[in-house]
Amino acid sequence: MRAPLFLALMLSAAPAVALEMSGGYLANPTAYIPSQCYTVTEEAGANGTGRVHNPCFTCHVRPRAPHYLNDADLQTEYSLPGPALENPWTNLFVDRSAAVDAVTDDDILAWVRRDNYRVGGRIALAERLADLPPEWDADGDGEWSGYVPDAWFAFDDEGFDRSPEGGYTGWRAFAYQPLPGAFWPANGSADDVLIRLPAAFREDAAGRFDLGIYKANLAIVEALITRTDVPVPGLDEAALGVDLDRDGVLGRADVVRFAFAPLRGETMHYVGRAGAEDRALAAGLYPQGTEFLHSVRYLDVTETGVGMAARMKELRYMQKTRWQSYYDRETAALAEAKERADFPDRIRHLLGDAERGIPNGYGWRLQGFIEDAAGDLRPQDFEETAFCIGCHGGVGVTDDDTFAFPRKLGADAFRGGWYHWTQKGLAGTPERPRADGTGEYAHYLRVNGAGDELRGNAEIIRAWIDGDTAPAAPDSPARLKPGRAEALAEDISTLLLPSPERALRLDAAYREIVRAQSFRLGRDATITPQTNVHRVLEQGQPTGVTRIEKPWFRP
Template structure:
């Protein structure tokens, strides 16, 4: 069996604080396997915990990655058997105890995205990139240049100072259980932008009504359900949205996609005229997402998103992949894993242009430097992101959040940014079996995070490892008390992550753990080691 010492791998990386943005050599060849996959799913008392089901599950068509079996075994290649995520085993308690609460709160309330004049600081720097950022040496930045203003109107649309649309629209969603709960380290948001043709009417003129209609169509395609809309003139859109056979006023986009039976949907406006590609479960080519990951701000009004960004993540769909293309890619990866179980995945691209996944998307990111300013992620730091936005059963066209968007019953129909309304008051998501998604996670995992390191959640929500009925009932109405940390925990998580920032040790893990997690995380595994999970959990969505 192939074994490579992680200590040897880490010796290949640069010293803390000196990140090489030009190299495409991975110090950790399995940077795409996240730290959470090293969780000990059996505790000392013999109880079995299943956080694996969040990502590894039975997919929805046209995701052909069937990885639910990974709930039952650690199917790692040889080089990954020694845990490379050494930041999980750092004891930060002494330094955190010495951290001043007012000081760390002042730090997270500093805006490191905008400059003093209100412009985008990173965009200004990328207009004439430093030599050590310019991978190909052409004097220009050839990747994504941040252009989100974070100035949202009452419909979630991002606007420039002159009032014009940037194309970005914020949406609210139930965060994926575990890591993405603020109580486990970060607040975050997601914005979507469709290509220009989807924002124009049939005459090629920018039209917000057409754009809203096409976003609703995308939502129907990804969620595979009907989507309520404001009364919309179907004649102006050029499409029978409610499929009633008449071009009248529609108040719903009906989901219907069975092309072999001649049943399909159509885009509104110019995208419909041009015949842009459309398929259930897929975004149109050119779709973009921006995801800001932030510190936690404990204010007198409650837990909020901090002004300071930890990361700005970006992905764009560069290629249209048909169902056949996607299936072929998934089967090819499965064949590779079976034939060469110790062979690691190969990645291409750079820190400047981003890293493609194998399903038509390119990912790129920016992260804090040692002083707290944003810099491009290195190639290896970006490969870390590609690991999840790719070969996972839970993904919908390589994404997580949009399939979990809040619906018509939510505030503003779910089209808003968390700065306009926070997570408090958001109900639990109903699973296909009728249970609550977060309640199910607590019951089957016996904790509120993969590492079972969040004692605050365990003590407040579980009794002898069980979720009491009254707690489940409360959760059905409001997930806020569960997923939002106490001010004290927020301060500790913020300070713990800042230690990683100052060390610039992201390639050793970016989870803000406070104490070493040896009790619940493996330092080393055997290949195909059983997890102890015998019953594969079903996904939250209805399998199709």
């Protein structure tokens, strides 16, 4: 479907934005603190009787080792450095309703269905990086020194990405339970995540590619990150040389047993070349060289419902470039906590550049790509890349600074959780229970009283929250409408997917941000000005939350 003529004219007149690729300068010096941290958690009410909402526990919790950044106190107070007290995310206050109302369904559907990653059977962005535009060249050497996109997003029945020639790229897609809040499709975007382990984890001791070895090592990594046993049928332990099921015999195994208690002599081992080289291993940590690729997409609407569109909003990449032991990570976290206490107004000093990425201080380097005004993918500049650092390395809920893989669907899921959302959507996926046994999303709705941090998703509030029952106390949990919790337990898509009408309006709202290239002011797909957002805060201002919530996992 061709875009209307007026769209082409608007794009041809789109503003050119100068990219600041080299490191150092940030117009927003705290670009790593996301817009969600400015949410108004306490409703207005006489004598402190307004309801209190707590979306903060999604990220800010007591962690589990070897992640030592305990930031559960941020549920109860806005602890922001001085330069961040005035909300820099002014895109939250823009009224896009008139522009969105003017967009036809055919127009926005044509936009989201045009693939801006694979064009004519080629990876368009990789070709542009090979013929590097000078404005993308951070160090001026004429070559792109960062990640060059090499995933084809063509997955086989085991989730492995395959090249047009049929070869393995090393990337593997996995399905996961999206973290509550902003990353639900109901709030504007679909997304996926791929993992790739280094070549040594994909090869035998002689350096030859071996798919069985790669699958075994991925299962070992999954066991280490999730701290659980991982069923994998048909493992030939004799060929692999490791007793993966820990039964004392090198035979046929159907499970990788989790075990990590080094002081008692209990640990695990990788197989293949990684095992022969005795690569470093620890519970809760990925091996050095692990890569993640995360695409953020528009929403498509078809006869079968709302799903992931072909068009990418962003392509995010992170690689673990440095191994850190438990001691290294704890020392760094304690130093960060001390600095925050001693110098509450001091901000993070970010190194790197947009070409090579920005290190997060815990062994990972992050970079990414985002749409230009015409909708083609371009590198994020330094400040746009800094946006990713605060969450991947600055909150308590992550495992080795990642969100998705610890929440991977397990052996009971379709294909053991190794699939891409285009192969099977969210429909029919049961709700994950929290460590305390309660449904995770139902708990979030009760504690937050809404389906997003800013409480701007009126569609979810109307459909899910019982607004007729007054709270017994300001921080009393909200009530769900009858039957909703039971439906959610069986199928999370009933909550996570928006109506077709809302999906297309959110697509249109985000496209306005793309045309303006105003990502530095925020990239939330909002249609009307958000009202539950602080414009200015005071240091240490209470949130009104009095009961600190526990994380979804057991610390």
